Amino acid sequence: MDAIFDLDLINTVKVLKLNRLSIIRFKYDHITQSYQKNKPIPSATLEKVFDCCESQNYDADKEIKYYELSKSSLISHGWKTAPDVLILDTLQDINKYVEGGDWTEVFDLHLINSLLFIPLYLERQKTKYQPNILGSLILQSYSPKIWSNAEIEAFKWIGKKVTSDIINQQTVKKVQSLVNERTSQLRFSLDVQAKLSNKLRFHLEELRESNKVKDEFIASMSDALKTPLSNLKTGIKMLKLRNVNESLELYIDILEQECDKEINLVDNLLTIQKLRVKEMEISPQKVHISSFLQDIRQKFMEKLTESQLSLNVNAQLDFLLTDLNSFDLIIKELIFNAIKFSTAQTVIYLIIEKHLNNFIIEISNIGAEIAAEEQENIFQPFYQGNNVENVTNGGTGLGLALVKSLVENLNGTIEVSSILSPNSKDYINTFTITLPQEVHEVY
Incomplete structure (x- = not known):
């Protein structure tokens, strides 16, 4: 399972006070395509891929356990009920399906009083086919x-996210297998053909093609992730419209925050990938600085208020010609970064001015020092500084890497400085961007 999503599931157990939450994946010996009303239990292996108990700390490296579907009466009944949810909310209902025991690695038979089975399934477009049941999300009390209906609906949406993760993992494994096979073949060919100089160019071309396929795969996977994340976001918004209890509302807020982080991560990854393969085109247009900065203020007003910060803007230009999308991303990422690392009740400064044949953008904030060794690495993808642990809303580590790539795509440079603030133990941290006027003419 995805490491970030594992934390969400662990929080689910804590917030909703569940005793145990498990995810079981089915590995079928044969796939039945035709629909059968009274379908028999198929030959399949159960794989426990996630298990979190309220009384034990979660261990991500714990050995995966296996079991036969036909030997588990409870899971078999859940499989037969799918794609509908199975609710066993009394001990009498549970004992009805436990025939001399069950999978003890999943079920605490001497403790459980209530069970909820959420099927993980892939819907088919043609109705004559039954849904492909990939596994089950099992909750124990x-x-x-x-x-409650609200709890069931929330877990259905979690089930869809888990299903998406399972499908993505299966896709990645298949692609990785093909890539490994292709890589193995290519290495063998290189070892043999290296002795023949007239074949060297052919193999180099093969290697370039493999890298191209890899880049295309990363880009296509990023695009493919957008749809399930967008669906999850929509589902969360729908749940927030319902009247739910306080503990469930807290968890829905956690889901929404993590969903926004994943969407932002996918968008940033896709943008960086486009910049890396030189597919990010520059489309200069006239930008009205006053209205642009007004939009910036509006976007960050709530975050600034929550963080007890203010934004001071000093723009000595009326217009500039630049790529609006890149310029917008650069400013927003730097202000968002400044908000995260600013000391409360301080001011963030944004200065835009012309100097000789360049125009300069400076964004400064008051906060902890950015040490010299950190300044060398701060623009590396996924780098997290020493002060990140003190930030309640940590980022992905891609923001500044994205900013640097965007600035360089505009033929500019970016630098960072950190100097001790007068009469304070904090530091003035400044990001300075220089963009050439010949590319971005100022009006």
């Missing part, structure tokens, strides 16, 4: 519990 050791005390009597009536599962």
